[in-house]
Amino acid sequence: MSNSRYLFIVSMNVKRDYEDLFNDVYDNEHIPYLLEVPGVNKVTRTKGEPFKFSIGGETKNMDGPSQNFVALYEIDSPEVVNSPEWGIAVEKGRWSTEVRQHTSERSHYMYKYI
Numbered sequence: 001m002s003n004s005r006y007l008f009i010v011s012m013n014v015k016r017d018y019e020d021l022f023n024d025v026y027d028n029e030h031i032p033y034l035l036e037v038p039g040v041n042k043v044t045r046t047k048g049e050p051f052k053f054s055i056g057g058e059t060k061n062m063d064g065p066s067q068n069f070v071a072l073y074e075i076d077s078p079e080v081v082n083s084p085e086w087g088i089a090v091e092k093g094r095w096s097t098e099v100r101q102h103t104s105e106r107s108h109y110m111y112k113y114i
Contacts, residue, residue: 004041004074008081009109011067018102021094026071029093034073037089039080044072067105078110 014022031043048065073081080086090096 004076005113006075006078006080007111007113008073008075008078009070009111010073010106011065011070011109012103012106013066013068014099014104015102018099022069022099022102025094025099030090030095030099031071033089033092034086037080037083037085039076039083040073040086041076042074044074046070046072067107081110 026045031045034040034043046069048068048070050064051062052059053062054060075081
């Protein structure tokens with residue numbers, strides 16, 4: 001188990017024509033660069049989808065989330081994402097020049113593990 005004390009969540013959408021590039025760059029460049037930042041312990045990516053679940057004796061049909069892609073960063077402290085090392089890492093590779101402009105509805109959240 002990680003010793004991470006915080007969870008930094010980034011969610012967004014990407015233009016459909018750029019999903020392959022988005023996934024390639026995120027997995028093969030963006031995440032490896034961010035894992036080099038002191039205090040970043042783990043990164044997990046997810047993609048939303050519709051689902052059904054049971055509650056109170058009923059089955060609920062749920063739409064997929066409005067933001068399709070989510071990255072979960074397990075980090076030591078909130079200061080990690082404001083560090084000089086983070087600032088450099090998020091601009092490396094093709095992310096800042098070829099991908100970022102094709103994303104939209106971006107949200108950033110910080111949670112402390114309890």
